Amino acid sequence: MTRILDERDLAFHLYEYLDTERLLQRERYAEQSREIFDATLATARRIAEERFAPHLAKGDADEPAFDGTSVTLIAETKPAWDALAEAGFLNAHWDADEGGLQLPQVVHSAAVTWFNAANVATTAYSWLTVGAANLLRTFGTAELKARFLAPMGDGRFAGTMALTEPAQGSALGDIRTIAEPQADGTYRVRGQKMFISGGDQNLTANIVHMVLARIKGAPTGVKGISLFLVPKVLVNADGKLGERNDVALAGLLHKMGWRNTTSTVLSFGEKHGAVGYLLGEAGKGLAHMFQMMNEARINVGLCAAAIAYRGYLLALDYARERAQGRLPSCKDPSTPQVRLIEHADVRRLLLAQKAVAEGALAMSLYGASLAEDQHTHPDRAARETAALLLDILTPVIKSWPSRYGCLANDHAIQVLGGSGYTREYLAEQLYRDQRLNPIHEGAEAIHALDLLGRKAVMQGGAAYKVFRAAVDSTLGEAARFDSTRALGTVFTTPLARLDAVTAQLAALLATDPDRALANASVYLDAFGRIVAAWIWLKQALAAERGLANRPADADFYRGKLQAARYYVTWELPATLPQFDLLAEVNNVPLDMRDGWF
Ligand SMILES: Cc1cc2nc3c(=O)[nH]c(=O)nc-3n(C[C@H](O)[C@H](O)[C@H](O)COP(=O)(O)OP(=O)(O)OC[C@H]3O[C@@H](n4cnc5c(N)ncnc54)[C@H](O)[C@@H]3O)c2cc1C
Numbered sequence: 001m002t003r004i005l006d007e008r009d010l011a012f013h014l015y016e017y018l019d020t021e022r023l024l025q026r027e028r029y030a031e032q033s034r035e036i037f038d039a040t041l042a043t044a045r046r047i048a049e050e051r052f053a054p055h056l057a058k059g060d061a062d063e064p065a066f067d068g069t070s071v072t073l074i075a076e077t078k079p080a081w082d083a084l085a086e087a088g089f090l091n092a093h094w095d096a097d098e099g100g101l102q103l104p105q106v107v108h109s110a111a112v113t114w115f116n117a118a119n120v121a122t123t124a125y126s127w128l129t130v131g132a133a134n135l136l137r138t139f140g141t142a143e144l145k146a147r148f149l150a151p152m153g154d155g156r157f158a159g160t161m162a163l164t165e166p167a168q169g170s171a172l173g174d175i176r177t178i179a180e181p182q183a184d185g186t187y188r189v190r191g192q193k194m195f196i197s198g199g200d201q202n203l204t205a206n207i208v209h210m211v212l213a214r215i216k217g218a219p220t221g222v223k224g225i226s227l228f229l230v231p232k233v234l235v236n237a238d239g240k241l242g243e244r245n246d247v248a249l250a251g252l253l254h255k256m257g258w259r260n261t262t263s264t265v266l267s268f269g270e271k272h273g274a275v276g277y278l279l280g281e282a283g284k285g286l287a288h289m290f291q292m293m294n295e296a297r298i299n300v301g302l303c304a305a306a307i308a309y310r311g312y313l314l315a316l317d318y319a320r321e322r323a324q325g326r327l328p329s330c331k332d333p334s335t336p337q338v339r340l341i342e343h344a345d346v347r348r349l350l351l352a353q354k355a356v357a358e359g360a361l362a363m364s365l366y367g368a369s370l371a372e373d374q375h376t377h378p379d380r381a382a383r384e385t386a387a388l389l390l391d392i393l394t395p396v397i398k399s400w401p402s403r404y405g406c407l408a409n410d411h412a413i414q415v416l417g418g419s420g421y422t423r424e425y426l427a428e429q430l431y432r433d434q435r436l437n438p439i440h441e442g443a444e445a446i447h448a449l450d451l452l453g454r455k456a457v458m459q460g461g462a463a464y465k466v467f468r469a470a471v472d473s474t475l476g477e478a479a480r481f482d483s484t485r486a487l488g489t490v491f492t493t494p495l496a497r498l499d500a501v502t503a504q505l506a507a508l509l510a511t512d513p514d515r516a517l518a519n520a521s522v523y524l525d526a527f528g529r530i531v532a533a534w535i536w537l538k539q540a541l542a543a544e545r546g547l548a549n550r551p552a553d554a555d556f557y558r559g560k561l562q563a564a565r566y567y568v569t570w571e572l573p574a575t576l577p578q579f580d581l582l583a584e585v586n587n588v589p590l591d592m593r594d595g596w597f
Contacts, residue, residue: 004117017542044111051080052118059260085155109368116306121260131292132159139280157206162193177213188273199264207232227285228276246274257432297398301364304401311412312353356408360401367397392463395447400528402437448524497579518590526578533572540564
């Protein structure tokens with residue numbers, strides 16, 4: 001098996017670029033140590049390589065089957081789920097008194113990256129369960145927690161997020177599923193949900209669906225939406241499984257990738273109404289669900305990074321082995337052929353993949369580290385700053401790794417040439433798996449609207465200002481080394497243009513939101529490139545420090561510096577024509593008419 005992730009690089013991200021060991025000063029982590037973090041990563045790697053990676057292709061070829069009564073997954077899935085759960089990866093971040101290992105979020109996220117790189121489709125059941133259990137921890141009553149939380153933490157029950165309906169995807173404010181209050185305080189839920197990942201499977205005794213529905217008579221729009229816990233099987237007060245709830249699998253969807261994750265159409269309440277329990281406040285369902293959605297968005301960034309990473313390593317190994325052709329300067333056919341990696345254009349394709357894979361991992365783990373600071377930083381002002389920064393970066397962490405992850409996996413296919421297009425190699429499956437990421441957890445255009453229409457302008461631009469201050473602080477540090485100082489100068493014009501365009505579009509938003517937001521996806525892309533370049537500058541700074549302290553690792557650090565140089569000099573300036581379009585509020589797509597197509 002080729003490598004699925006680079007252990008050395010993961011350690012760089014955690015300890016050199018993010019300085020995760022600083023968390024050991026916090027009271028919550030007094031019992032933790034670097035050794036525990038490393039052992040956690042090593043366990044994740046072992047289980048990922050032994051239990052998840054070997055069935056990646058099989059899970060793609062043998063899709064889950066539904067015989068009208070039950071769903072069957074390939075046999076390898078259950079032992080993988082059990083191993084992950086038994087090792088504590090469903091509740092590792094919970095407090096010790098909840099039965100967890102009290103690990104920092106960012107260490108948990110880094111560990112999960114091994115599973116995502118090994119087999120994203122099998123791993124998806126776990127992160128859905130983690131997100132659903134976290135919702136229950138935050139919004140559940142003591143009674144609900146007593147019934148459902150422990151089995152979700154140890155893998156007896158799994159979780160889902162059930163938002164999308166056949167007629168409502170991006171526009172969640174219009175969902176139609178109805179919940180009718182009952183005298184006993186429960187609700188009867190009726191409606192159909194579509195695309196629900198893990199909505200049925202044969203891995204766990206029960207499935208806990210987190211369902212968005214409208215309480216009968218509630219107002220239209222977002223204010224009428226509430227959050228419900230709807231189990232597949234009811235659980236009695238003593239914790240034992242009771243009757244089957246009125247939740248039925250209407251069918252499985254057949255997908256381009258992630259095939260070993262079931263994609264289900266679920267019917268709630270076709271007979272007498274599915275029993276549901278309100279979580280949190282009525283009418284605040286979407287706001288509550290944002291906790292799970294925001295966690296999932298960072299996780300999509302991590303998934304995209306992991307899939308891009310695996311494709312990159314596959315292409316790198318292939319390019320180092322296969323000999324083909326000679327350099328342009330060599331005219332002698334009797335000389336041996338060179339390896340692919342010696343061709344400048346193959347190196348370009350590899351460097352572009354390295355920039356995306358390691359950049360996306362750094363960006364997503366930075367998001368996980370901000371989530372950590374938001375909750376556990378001892379200083380209140382620092383918690384608030386982390387929360388604002390995470391808020392504005394979340395649409396970027398979801399979107400940049402997803403969009404450019406697709407490009408990276410496309411490049412991996414290209415490096416393998418004809419072999420990349422065959423099913424004998426994993427490059428084509430990785431590309432298909434990656435293609436989901438710009439769609440689920442909010443399609444890319446929705447994140448673009450969120451970034452420009454809300455996050456960049458909210459609270460008088462408070463989050464934007466925090467973001468800009470963070471970038472300026474890194475640029476200040478960059479002056480310490482020749483290499484990073486040179487890269488820092490490339491930021492001057494794109495940042496000035498970003499500031500100007502953001503102010504201009506913020507003003508236009510108030511008077512003409514349709515025009516202001518018409519090119520939001522261009523804004524998201526330009527913003528994403530700036531964030532990615534900034535993240536690479538932070539990595540370059542860590543690499544310079546590493547070069548000084550660990551000369552034996554010079555090749556590793558020089559590789560980081562070259563990838564930073566690539567991203568900042570090749571990709572960051574590509575924002576300038578994007579800012580031209582944004583500044584002139586170019587109307588070409590907006591003015592195109594249906595009848596002209
Ligand atoms: C494999 C898979 C797994 C999924 N898992 C889950 C899950 O577990 N739970 C769950 O609830 N959902 C899940 N989904 C659903 C997913 O979140 C939706 O597919 C996604 O939100 C888009 O909704 P839609 O498919 O209805 O597309 P639509 O909303 O119809 O959008 C179609 C296109 O139009 C664009 N568009 C829509 N509205 C706007 C707008 N206002 N401005 C500009 N462009 C717009 C979108 O960007 C998109 O490109 C999953 C989907 C897939 C494919």
